[in-house]
Amino acid sequence: MSDNKNSTDAPDTGHVWDDNLRELTNQPPRWWIITFYLGAVFIIGYLVLYPSIPLVNGSTKGVLGWTQMKRLQASVEELDAIRKPFEDKLKGMSAQAVLDDRELSNYVVRSAKVLFGDRCAACHGTGGAGNPGYPILADDDWLYGGNIDTIQQTITNGRTGLMPAFKDNVSxxxxxxxxxxxxxxxxxxxxxxxxxxxxxxxxxxxxxxxxxxxxxxxxxxxxxxxxxxxxxxxxxxxxxxxxxxxxxxxxxxxxxxxPVFKEQLTETEIKKLAVYVHKLGGGQ
Ligand code: HEC
Ligand code: HEC
Missing domain, CATH: 1.10.760.10 (Cytochrome c-like domain)
Known part of the structure; x- marks a missing residue:
């Protein structure tokens, strides 16, 4: 582009087709060469610093000692540090008090969402939307009551609604x-x-x-x-x-x-779930 060379001066490989069609051996542009060498330097640096070259068992370790496990550990520690003040505060509070604390209850909802998915959603559906044969938790229709203490009681001690069979008592x-x-x-x-x-x-x-x-x-x-x-x-x-x-x-x-959850979950986990269920929309 920059140097508009006369093609007759340009070096060629000596191959000629159709009388005048020559194969030239022009150098690639300068910027291209520089980028090419920078790339090579980067690759060598990377190979030395990080685990990279595959071996029979694993790979080269790299002089920085970086591993995915260490990286994961660091993010877990970071997260724990963010959670700790909330978790400490939660321990001494009633579910109602948690519900009244906006910041804390937002935290609890986020943290209980996973717990609900693991422990409750199989019966109650994702987000408490209900499954055939199991009550919806995301509405304001309650069998046992939708105030926070009742919900906490339900999760702690379970519920077994009882209705007798009337088959012998009605025509x-x-x-x-x-x-x-x-x-x-x-x-x-x-x-x-x-x-x-x-x-x-x-x-x-x-x-x-x-x-x-x-x-x-x-x-x-x-x-x-x-x-x-x-x-x-x-x-x-x-x-x-x-x-x-x-x-x-x-x-x-x-x-x-x-089911009864008091043996399967900690008191704090139950508290979180009670707040979560209450906030699904139908709490009273
Ligand atoms: C001892 C308490 C009790 C008595 C008495 C009782 N029920 Fe029930 N009934 C329940 C319970 C508990 C449920 C289930 C609620 C749940 O667990 O979802 C229920 C559920 C029902 C349902 C299902 C409702 C639905 O939404 O699908 C019907 C219908 C029903 N009862 C009719 C009756 C009729 C009619 C009588 C009187 C002949 C009666 N029940 C007497 C406790 C009782
Ligand atoms: C094995 C299925 C099952 C699992 C798991 C389960 N539940 Fe339930 N849950 C039920 C059934 C069934 C009822 C209704 C009981 C009745 O009708 O007497 C119920 C009732 C409830 C109620 C009362 C609803 C109302 O209308 O008063 C709440 C709150 C509740 N569950 C929360 C939870 C939470 C939170 C979890 C997870 C820790 C959970 N459940 C896990 C089956 C389950």
Whole structure:
């Protein structure tokens, strides 16, 4: 580009085609040569300083002694140093106090996310979105209650909702009326005969006079469209009434067991999870 040489002066290899087509031996441009030698110097430097040349077992070590493990160790130490003040503070605080501390609760949510993924998501879904047969945690519909202390209790001691199987206590007609009533409740109305049975058969004891659920008993709320046992059709409602929930001695019963975590997790981990679940959106 810079030197517009007359091609007749340029050195050539002596090869000529078609009378005048010569193969020239021009030097590459200067900048190219410099970059080429700099590259070579860099490579030699790198080979000396870092592990690089593959050997039969492993590779050359490099004079700096750099290893991936050391690098990892350094980042873990760095992270621990960032976490420590938060972790120390957490130990002496109640879950409610953590929730009230914005900075701390933000930290806890980030740290509990992984824990939730490992320990809870298999049943409750990623981010508490729920799985068939397991309650959604990311809504404001609670079986046992959504205040922070109740959530902490649930994780610590587990929950086993109990509903007897009514198969020997209700006739075919009664079962039909009860199911119709419960379905009607979820649509904002009622079914007269079923409503009477709801009271006379003692359903209100766990599901409440208003059918919104009694939190102490873990009874489901019937006045919303969230079903614990999908799909929430008349058939599936009848199945629950017939076979109960965790009903002893009935193989066909619905199973609903929230495991006990007090031996598997530390108190701090449970505290973090309680804050995390509360902040999923439905905490009260
Ligand atoms: C083996 C499955 C399983 C695992 C694992 C599990 N849960 Fe549960 N969880 C359940 C079931 C089932 C229920 C409902 C219990 C009932 O209906 O009586 C429940 C209920 C709950 C509730 C009460 C919901 C409400 O509406 O009141 C909370 C809170 C909860 N789980 C949090 C957690 C957390 C946090 C973890 C992880 C440490 C976890 N669960 C792990 C199955 C599980
Ligand atoms: C001793 C307490 C108790 C009594 C009495 C009781 N239930 Fe339940 N019921 C529960 C519990 C606990 C659950 C499950 C909640 C959970 O774990 O998700 C449940 C669940 C249900 C469900 C499933 C709801 C859903 O969202 O899928 C239906 C339907 C139901 N009960 C109907 C009835 C009817 C009808 C009666 C009266 C004939 C009755 N229950 C009496 C405790 C009770």
């Amino acid at each position: 075919e007609q009664e079962l039909d009326d009860l199911a119709k009533h419960i379905l009607a409740l979820s649509q904002g109305s009622e079914h007269a005969a079923g409503k009477e049975l709801y009271n006379s058969k003692g359903c209100f004891g766990c599901h409440g006079m208003e059918a919104k659920g009694v939190e102490m008993m873990g009874g489901a709320n019937f006045t919303d469209t969230i079903w614990r046992f999908a799909p929430g059709t008349e058939e599936s409602i009848k199945y629950t009434i017939t076979n109960g929930v965790n009903a002893p001695g009935n193989d066909a019963t619905r199973i609903a067991i929230m």
